[in-house]
Structure formats: C-alpha cells, structure tokens
Amino acid sequence: MNAKKIALPLIVLLIQIHFINAQDTLNKNVDGAVITFKEQMVDVGEMIEGDSLNYVFKFTNTGDKDLIIQKVITTCSCTTTESPKDPIAPGKSGEIKVTFDSNKQEKTGRQNKVITILSNAINNPERVILNFNILKKGK
Numbered sequence: 001m002n003a004k005k006i007a008l009p010l011i012v013l014l015i016q017i018h019f020i021n022a023q024d025t026l027n028k029n030v031d032g033a034v035i036t037f038k039e040q041m042v043d044v045g046e047m048i049e050g051d052s053l054n055y056v057f058k059f060t061n062t063g064d065k066d067l068i069i070q071k072v073i074t075t076c077s078c079t080t081t082e083s084p085k086d087p088i089a090p091g092k093s094g095e096i097k098v099t100f101d102s103n104k105q106e107k108t109g110r111q112n113k114v115i116t117i118l119s120n121a122i123n124n125p126e127r128v129i130l131n132f133n134i135l136k137k138g139k
Helices: 002-027
Strands: 035-037 041-048 052-061 069-074 079-082 093-101 109-119 126-135
Touching (some): 041 052, 052 126, 093 126
Parallel strands (some): 041 126
Antiparallel strands (some): 035 052, 052 093, 069 109
16 A cells, blocks of 8 residues: 555656656757758649749758758659758758759649758758649640
C-alpha cells in the first residue's frame, strides 16, 4: 500500500519534469541556419500545352548561422531551378527560381511539381510545391 502512495506522486512529478524540460528546449535560441519559405505550396492556375511557366519561391534565413543551399532537386527534367550560390546571412532573404517547360513532358492536366532544397539548415531537407493545370493546345 505504501508503494502505491509513493508511486503515483512520483510518476506525476516525472511527467511534470519531462514537460518542463520539453518547454525549455522549445524556448532556447536556434543553433544553426533555418530556411523559412514565404509560401511552401502555391497554385499558379492554368497554362497552355507547349508553354513555359516561371515562379519564384522566396525564403528567409530565420536561424542564427549562415544558410548554404547545397543542392535543389526537382521531380523531372521538365523543371529546372536557380538558387543562391553564396551563403545567406541570418535575417537575410533569397529565392529559388523555378521554370517548368511543358515541351519536355507529354502530360496535360493537373501537375504537382515538388522541389527539394538540400542545405545546412536544421530543417533540412525542405520542400516546396508548385501546382498548376496544363490545358491541351487549341482548347
């Protein structure tokens, strides 16, 4: 009986200590670069088969160390990107330019292009998504 009286308050105390430690971890300053996109998913509407589409994803380094974009990966050769080569200082912004060329694929209809950004950020990898609809030419 005495063990039960001691066990329950001890368990409650351990749970409270766990939550206090978790909250302290959340409140500490970030140690590293953090890439924060203005928009992570965007729908740019419609385009005609045979056309190209350009979009710019803007981001900010919300961390406390320089952000270095190491590589940007697309889901197909129909999508190309341009990204900063120089480090992005804390608090500064940059952009990932995306170009989709519908001549390099034979599909029409709804498209979802995922762009994966590899960097030194603590939230690496990060992804952005470009959504659009390709209409058949002449319709």
